[in-house]
Amino acid sequence: MASNAWFYWALASAFFAALTAIFAKLGLQGIDSDFATFIRTLVIIAALAAFLSYTGKWQRVGGFSGRNWAFLILSGLATGASWLAYFKALQMGEASKVAPVDKFSIVLVALMAVVFLKERPGAQEWLGIAMIAGGVLVLALKR
Structure with a gap:
């Protein structure tokens, strides 16, 4: 636990x-x-x-x-x-658009953690991070 x-x-x-x-x-x-x-x-x-x-x-x-x-x-x-x-x-x-784009910080944290903290996400983590980035891109393109 x-x-x-x-x-x-x-x-x-x-x-x-x-x-x-x-x-x-x-x-x-x-x-x-x-x-x-x-x-x-x-x-x-x-x-x-x-x-x-x-x-x-x-x-x-x-x-x-x-x-x-x-x-x-x-x-x-x-x-x-x-x-x-x-x-x-x-x-x-709109909050329903702003909040998900704000969560692009997840992608940035992952990238910065690799560079500054020497963390090594696995394939599953990178897939999830890529999906978040893709979702943010979809939201950003929808205007």
Whole structure:
């Protein structure tokens, strides 16, 4: 069970990402997408602070290495840029089109994992990745 726990967390992530698209599309009506991203970020900060307090998972940041800090900061900047772009796309397009195109990140993660993390997906994984890329292409060509 423990070896498959990641799968259930990934399914939960997909479910909440789907809710994110729907709630964001509804919430963006009549407001600036960049400001909406700011509000979303404040909500996440408050929710995570409450979660960390409840679970007792606060940590001393003094023990973080320079590498920890560098990659957490880069990850935060990439997340912010992703959210800004995603909310702008949702504001301008249909959620049923924007969300699947956003998932092209799956293809990019696979390619970057090969280059930067030295991961080696097997044939089945590459087939799935190619199918996702093809699906995104089909959605992008349908205008």
